[in-house]
Amino acid sequence: MADVAAAAGVSAMTVSRALRRPDTVSEEVRARVEEASRRLGFVPSRVASALASARTMTVAVLIPSLTNAVFIDLLAGVQEALSPQGYQPLIGITGYGPEAEERVLRTQLAHDPDGVILSGLDHTPGTWDLLRSLTIPVVHTMDLTAEVEHGDCPVQTVGFSQYDAGYAVGAHLAARGRRRIGLIAGQLDPRTRQRCDGWRQALRDAGRHDPALELMVPDATSVALGAELLERALATHPDTDALFLCNDDLAQGALFQCARLGIPVPERLAVAGFNDLAGAAWTVPPLTTVATPRRAIGVEAARLLIAGMADRTPKDRENPRRVDLGFRLMVRETT
Amino acid sequence: MADVAAAAGVSAMTVSRALRRPDTVSEEVRARVEEASRRLGFVPSRVASALASARTMTVAVLIPSLTNAVFIDLLAGVQEALSPQGYQPLIGITGYGPEAEERVLRTQLAHDPDGVILSGLDHTPGTWDLLRSLTIPVVHTMDLTAEVEHGDCPVQTVGFSQYDAGYAVGAHLAARGRRRIGLIAGQLDPRTRQRCDGWRQALRDAGRHDPALELMVPDATSVALGAELLERALATHPDTDALFLCNDDLAQGALFQCARLGIPVPERLAVAGFNDLAGAAWTVPPLTTVATPRRAIGVEAARLLIAGMADRTPKDRENPRRVDLGFRLMVRETT
DNA sequence: TTGTAAGCGTTATCAG
DNA sequence: CTGATAACGCTTACAA
Numbered sequence: 001m002a003d004v005a006a007a008a009g010v011s012a013m014t015v016s017r018a019l020r021r022p023d024t025v026s027e028e029v030r031a032r033v034e035e036a037s038r039r040l041g042f043v044p045s046r047v048a049s050a051l052a053s054a055r056t057m058t059v060a061v062l063i064p065s066l067t068n069a070v071f072i073d074l075l076a077g078v079q080e081a082l083s084p085q086g087y088q089p090l091i092g093i094t095g096y097g098p099e100a101e102e103r104v105l106r107t108q109l110a111h112d113p114d115g116v117i118l119s120g121l122d123h124t125p126g127t128w129d130l131l132r133s134l135t136i137p138v139v140h141t142m143d144l145t146a147e148v149e150h151g152d153c154p155v156q157t158v159g160f161s162q163y164d165a166g167y168a169v170g171a172h173l174a175a176r177g178r179r180r181i182g183l184i185a186g187q188l189d190p191r192t193r194q195r196c197d198g199w200r201q202a203l204r205d206a207g208r209h210d211p212a213l214e215l216m217v218p219d220a221t222s223v224a225l226g227a228e229l230l231e232r233a234l235a236t237h238p239d240t241d242a243l244f245l246c247n248d249d250l251a252q253g254a255l256f257q258c259a260r261l262g263i264p265v266p267e268r269l270a271v272a273g274f275n276d277l278a279g280a281a282w283t284v285p286p287l288t289t290v291a292t293p294r295r296a297i298g299v300e301a302a303r304l305l306i307a308g309m310a311d312r313t314p315k316d317r318e319n320p321r322r323v324d325l326g327f328r329l330m331v332r333e334t335t
Numbered sequence: 336m337a338d339v340a341a342a343a344g345v346s347a348m349t350v351s352r353a354l355r356r357p358d359t360v361s362e363e364v365r366a367r368v369e370e371a372s373r374r375l376g377f378v379p380s381r382v383a384s385a386l387a388s389a390r391t392m393t394v395a396v397l398i399p400s401l402t403n404a405v406f407i408d409l410l411a412g413v414q415e416a417l418s419p420q421g422y423q424p425l426i427g428i429t430g431y432g433p434e435a436e437e438r439v440l441r442t443q444l445a446h447d448p449d450g451v452i453l454s455g456l457d458h459t460p461g462t463w464d465l466l467r468s469l470t471i472p473v474v475h476t477m478d479l480t481a482e483v484e485h486g487d488c489p490v491q492t493v494g495f496s497q498y499d500a501g502y503a504v505g506a507h508l509a510a511r512g513r514r515r516i517g518l519i520a521g522q523l524d525p526r527t528r529q530r531c532d533g534w535r536q537a538l539r540d541a542g543r544h545d546p547a548l549e550l551m552v553p554d555a556t557s558v559a560l561g562a563e564l565l566e567r568a569l570a571t572h573p574d575t576d577a578l579f580l581c582n583d584d585l586a587q588g589a590l591f592q593c594a595r596l597g598i599p600v601p602e603r604l605a606v607a608g609f610n611d612l613a614g615a616a617w618t619v620p621p622l623t624t625v626a627t628p629r630r631a632i633g634v635e636a637a638r639l640l641i642a643g644m645a646d647r648t649p650k651d652r653e654n655p656r657r658v659d660l661g662f663r664l665m666v667r668e669t670t
Numbered sequence: 671t672t673g674t675a676a677g678c679g680t681t682a683t684c685a686g
Numbered sequence: 687c688t689g690a691t692a693a694c695g696c697t698t699a700c701a702a
């Protein structure tokens with residue numbers, strides 16, 4: 001920067017200004033600085049800038065895993081909204097564990113991010129303490145604030161009601177006249193559980209809930225697991241006439257297995273998935289599922305953060321928001 | 336750090352040492368510093384550290400897109416290898432355009448990464464110039480260095496031969512006795528083209544290449560596109576008895592469409608995909624495809640980078656490596 | 671083994 | 687509108 005300043009015949013400070021806020025310097029100086037800067041191939045050091053200005057232009061984004069399309073879409077939305085504003089996402093992988101999340105968060109905080117985006121609301125007390133102590137905006141995603149604020153700490157959330165979405169599926173299956181409605185779930189994180197809770201309540205409301213038809217395993221969801229669990233579920237309860245699979249990959253695996261076993265869908269068995277992942281509309285038959293606004297959640301979370309980071313107010317604590325982006329039941333042909 | 340130093344009764348420099356290289360201070364001092372550090376909740380500022388040491392502990396990772404599972408896997412591998420060593424990946428999305436890639440690279444370089452990982456070898460002259468001028472290690476992935484070095488600039492690559500992989504598929508289909516073997520490709524980046532080139536050569540070698548059976552479109556690949564293109568291909572050339580779809584999502588879409596149209600696979604039509612994406616082993620029938628070592632490529636690229644970053648040698652120019660991680664033809668039931 | 675001094679490359683601040 | 691000066695929080699280099 002000193003070199004550019006010398007070349008342009010101005011002070012370093014003026015170079016800094018000319019490059020960051022061209023409107024604060026005279027037209028003539030701006031031109032000279034830009035020319036010199038370009039000629040010398042000057043690239044301002046963001047590190048130095050960060051140290052001097054206390055703004056790193058980075059945002060910590062914590063997600064459970066990179067192999068779950070749901071969080072990739074979230075990340076894509078975040079990236080899409082952040083990057084035009086000059087912010088860099090710093091991704092942190094938590095592996096679905098609140099303890100690991102706390103560790104990763106601490107690591108990320110050492111980078112002095114200007115904001116934090118988290119997945120879910122299932123954090124350790126240590127994490128809550130940390131977050132409370134921060135003076136940068138924090139947004140929690142993929143879930144909505146519960147009635148009670150967390151540990152007297154107002155919280156900003158962007159998501160949809162996992163419970164309501166699960167309820168919608170249960171209600172839909174019941175409305176279709178199914179009597180023996182089962183559930184298959186993997187990856188039992190809090191969000192999955194909420195979906196299951198909603199589904200369960202819907203069946204209770206319809207007077208058709210049978211706990212025996214619930215098959216819940218901790219394993220990560222996958223097409224393979226869906227195929228396997230479908231077989232197991234039908235083996236135990238052959239009279240099952242409808243199944244809610246808590247994620248589309250499970251549902252796709254189940255559909256494949258039905259095809260293999262010669263089980264007609266939806267005639268003999270109705271199948272519903274969750275998330276409306278890529279290809280769900282093209283399975284045979286096309287899969288009934290719930291479209292979730294994952295990308296939009298990322299975009300909105302980033303927007304809230306940017307707003308909070310712009311005015312250097314200590315945090316949006318005073319004004320916590322709860323943004324419900326909803327969901328859509330996609331009724332296709334498997335039900 | 337000054338506060339911790341005061342609390343521990345030592346100088347700031349000693350705190351810095353005690354925390355980074357505990358073996359360089361006396362046991363007693365180390366204990367005092369750690370205690371004080373913990374008690375005060377001290378988190379060293381990486382920004383300041385970066386400025387002072389000229390090491391940001393970040394690595395720029397440029398990939399075309401977040402919605403392509405291939406690059407997510409690559410990223411996951413990179414992250415997995417980088418993060419235990421204390422490095423942070425900085426992701427940059429290039430959208431498959433060399434020009435956009437150059438822009439993104441320039442942006443990332445402002446963050447002073449300690450290393451760079453790129454996808455492919457298809458860069459603009461400007462990008463090559465930039466890379467040549469860097470004093471940090473650079474690794475290119477998903478492809479292998481061609482015979483001729485790029486613009487006299489030795490290059491480090493980790494990948495596999497897209498050409499050979501394509502050839503293997505073509506040879507396999509021919510060996511299965513298929514006569515009218517077609518090709519469906521989307522996302523026509525250089526890697527896809529190389530796969531197609533290999534496939535083409537295999538068919539020529541078998542004396543069965545018919546350019547009319549090639550259907551190449553620029554659109555991003557997807558299950559939906561696969562279904563659509565399958566129908567279009569068969570409409571134009573009903574006698575096609577085998578198809579290579581250049582990515583598994585296309586192949587899955589094609590399989591779905593075959594099921595819908597009542598086309599028996601593999602009896603009437605053999606289908607081969609590429610990449611062995613999640614679920615490929617579970618389609619009906621299970622999909623023949625090529626397993627590519629995407630995650631391993633990420634891990635290996637990160638390893639090479641770490642090696643190059645450790646010893647602060649200007650760059651691994653002197654010792655460019657070409658790491659071929661191979662591929663595996665997964666013969667399943669669609670062929 | 672520990673401490674001192676001098677930056678690292680910017681930007682905030684305030685004066686001109 | 688421009689510039690001088692003092693940080694920002696740490697690490698390198700060297701001295702003790």
